[in-house]
Amino acid sequence: AFGPSQPVKMPPKKRVSKKKQTVKTKGGQAAMASNPQRFTFPKGFAWGCATASYQIEGAWDEDGKGPSIWDTFAHIPGNVVDGDNGDIVCDHYHRMEEDVKLMADLGMKNYRFSLSWPRMFPTGDVKNVNMKGVDFYDRLINELLKHGIEPLATLYHWDLPQALQDKYGGMLSKEFVKDFTAYSEKCFELFGDRVKQWITFNEPSCICVLGFGLGMHAPGRANNPGTEVYLSSHHLLLAHAYSVECYRKKFQRKQKGVIGITLNAEWWEPVSSHADDINASNRAMNFTLDFYAEPIWGGQGEYPKTMRDAAGSRLPAFSEKEKKLINGSSDFFGLNHYSTRAAGRPSATTALQCLPREIKSLWSGMGSAGKFFSAIKPMVNPFAASYFKDMDISPYPDPAGTEYTTMRWAIAPRGFRSLLNYIHNKYHPKGGIIITENGLASQEDTKEAMEADKESIRIPFFKAYLREMHNAIAVDGCDVRGYYAWSFMDNFEWSFGNSKRFGLVRVDYDTLERTPKPVAHWYKGVMDNNTLLV
Numbered sequence: 144a145f146g147p148s149q150p151v152k153m154p155p156k157k158r159v160s161k162k163k164q165t166v167k168t169k170g171g172q173a174a175m176a177s178n179p180q181r182f183t184f185p186k187g188f189a190w191g192c193a194t195a196s197y198q199i200e201g202a203w204d205e206d207g208k209g210p211s212i213w214d215t216f217a218h219i220p221g222n223v224v225d226g227d228n229g230d231i232v233c234d235h236y237h238r239m240e241e242d243v244k245l246m247a248d249l250g251m252k253n254y255r256f257s258l259s260w261p262r263m264f265p266t267g268d269v270k271n272v273n274m275k276g277v278d279f280y281d282r283l284i285n286e287l288l289k290h291g292i293e294p295l296a297t298l299y300h301w302d303l304p305q306a307l308q309d310k311y312g313g314m315l316s317k318e319f320v321k322d323f324t325a326y327s328e329k330c331f332e333l334f335g336d337r338v339k340q341w342i343t344f345n346e347p348s349c350i351c352v353l354g355f356g357l358g359m360h361a362p363g364r365a366n367n368p369g370t371e372v373y374l375s376s377h378h379l380l381l382a383h384a385y386s387v388e389c390y391r392k393k394f395q396r397k398q399k400g401v402i403g404i405t406l407n408a409e410w411w412e413p414v415s416s417h418a419d420d421i422n423a424s425n426r427a428m429n430f431t432l433d434f435y436a437e438p439i440w441g442g443q444g445e446y447p448k449t450m451r452d453a454a455g456s457r458l459p460a461f462s463e464k465e466k467k468l469i470n471g472s473s474d475f476f477g478l479n480h481y482s483t484r485a486a487g488r489p490s491a492t493t494a495l496q497c498l499p500r501e502i503k504s505l506w507s508g509m510g511s512a513g514k515f516f517s518a519i520k521p522m523v524n525p526f527a528a529s530y531f532k533d534m535d536i537s538p539y540p541d542p543a544g545t546e547y548t549t550m551r552w553a554i555a556p557r558g559f560r561s562l563l564n565y566i567h568n569k570y571h572p573k574g575g576i577i578i579t580e581n582g583l584a585s586q587e588d589t590k591e592a593m594e595a596d597k598e599s600i601r602i603p604f605f606k607a608y609l610r611e612m613h614n615a616i617a618v619d620g621c622d623v624r625g626y627y628a629w630s631f632m633d634n635f636e637w638s639f640g641n642s643k644r645f646g647l648v649r650v651d652y653d654t655l656e657r658t659p660k661p662v663a664h665w666y667k668g669v670m671d672n673n674t675l676l677v
Contacts, residue, residue, distance in 0.1 A: 179676040182609070183673060185624075188624065189577065189624060190626055191295070191626075192254060192628045192630065193629050194254075194631050195256070195257045195634075196300060197259065197635065198300075199635070200233075200235045201232050201234040203230045206279075207265060209264075210305040211261045212304075212362045214305065215361065221513055222511070223639075224508075225641070226510075227635065233634055236279065240286055246290070247291065249647070249663050249666075250670045252293065252670060253292065253295060254295065254631070255296075259276070261303075261304040262279065267310075269328075269329040280333075284296075284337050288337060294337070294340070295579075296334065297344075298342065299323070303362075315378070317381075319379075320382045320385060324385040327389060328393070340400060341402040342403060342404060343383040344405070345579075348431055348435065351371075352372055354375070355371040355374075356368035356529075356531070358517050359638045360637060365517045365518045365520070368529045373458045377458075380438055381468075383472065384469040387402050388472070401474035403477050405477030405479055405580070407580075408428075408562060409558075410480075410558035410565070411484055412424060412483055414485050414487040415487065417488075419488040420487040420488055423488045426486075426535065427486045427536050430450060432565075432566075438469045439470070439471070440569075443470065445466065453534075475576070475624070478579060479579055479581070479629070481548075481552050481580075482553050483562075485538070485540065486539065493539050497537075501538060507551065508638045510640075548604075549586050550639075554607070563612065563621045564615060567620070567621040577625040581627075582604075582628050584644055628666060632646040632650050633645065648660065
């Protein structure tokens with residue numbers, strides 16, 4: 144089963160009589176009058192929400208902005224479901240003030256956003272500044288502070304300037320390390336007087352595995368997953384380390400901020416207590432989370448031994464100087480978590496059993512059959528090296544009764560608790576763990592569907608995940624210090640286009656009207672009271 148106890152099944156929608164309606168708490172969280180359980184979080188716990196530049200801003204070629212690799216990728220037919228792109232999407236670039244006011248009205252205390260590198264530096268070179276792009280983020284930060292919302296800025300949420308991809312292959316070149324460090328330094332200079340929380344990279348695994356292994360994300364490469372996943376990851380981690388060094392040496396003392404990185408991870412639950420299945424789940428954690436976490440928090444500045452043994456010379460090695468640089472190069476552990484998977488020893492039987500599910504899952508995120516076959520070609524080629532072959536585990540069926548989001552991700556809050564324990568016990572990260580993304584997509588194509596979802600999926604999902612996070616803190620002793628719901632509003636969900644709605648606020652993509660969903664008012668109550676009622 145997922146997590147330390149039973150598989151999690153979302154509760155059915157319940158009818159509530161008018162006599163036994165609800166009691167209001169500060170900020171709008173409603174609880175059943177029949178003595179709800181209260182889960183209060185530590186004093187100073189940071190609550191908020193998150194977005195990313197390409198997913199909400201639009202204005203893709205306005206006011207001097209240069210193209211990003213996602214502009215290029217999304218404009219190629221067959222790369223994104225339904226041919227969607229980020230050209231307009233939520234039009235946040237033109238509606239920023241009203242969006243920030245809506246955040247304030249909904250009780251947001253913290254807001255995680257990302258800076259668009261090509262909006263400010265169209266060619267990727269910091270000597271070529273687009274002041275209209277800089278002005279946009281200046282105004283955004285000032286607007287947030289005016290409304291009492293603390294900004295958390297992500298330097299890179301996937302929109303590399305296309306000019307650098309064209310110039311030297313982007314993250315496949317060590318030139319990227321130098322350019323990213325220069326870009327980071329410029330951002331610290333421009334905004335660090337007001338931004339006190341920084342993230343270098345969002346989800347290295349998605350950037351490198353999906354962008355250079357499966358080709359379903361920009362820059363869309365899938366022809367050499369046995370080398371390029373590792374090479375791009377190596378350069379990303381070096382860029383992170385040098386940027387953190389720059390901040391600590393030149394800015395941190397004066398600006399009094401913190402800087403870290405956000406990693407994404409599923410929890411891989413062993414299918415049994417057999418040693419081989421436990422080893423397989425550990426191996427899966429090594430190849431996904433620990434790939435990026437161990438060099439930073441592992442104490443030695445090295446990749447996991449399982450990966451070094453499996454990939455050999457295809458996995459670059461850090462020099463002694465680089466090991467010292469990357470070790471400890473994060474003031475907190477940023478974590479994005481959405482789901483849990485079952486893992487076990489390699490098995491042809493279970494591989495065949497899960498094959499339809501795996502094909503369907505991969506197919507659903509591909510914009511075309513061509514993209515799908517490009518992704519699987521290296522996997523089925525017996526002579527081709529692959530990151531996925533190196534992992535050498537078998538997916539297993541999910542437990543009976545497992546519910547799913549519309550992304551087909553298993554809803555398993557106990558896996559969230561297990562993951563927090565894994566990170567806390569293995570790495571003991573200085574500055575604690577900050578949940579920088581957690582949420583779900585559900586089917587809300589109309590306002591009526593959104594209203595009908597009040598108690599069926601979205602609120603129960605957040606209740607269950609927040610409760611397990613509280614258990615990890617209060618019962619298990621995990622050092623978790625903040626939670627940012629994904630996402631503030633519906634947005635462009637990468638290769639899935641506009642078809643998956645993660646927002647606390649619904650966006651009508653035709654009229655661009657914003658409508659807070661019932662969960663937004665519920666979440667306001669949680670934040671206002673620093674307490675979850677269940």
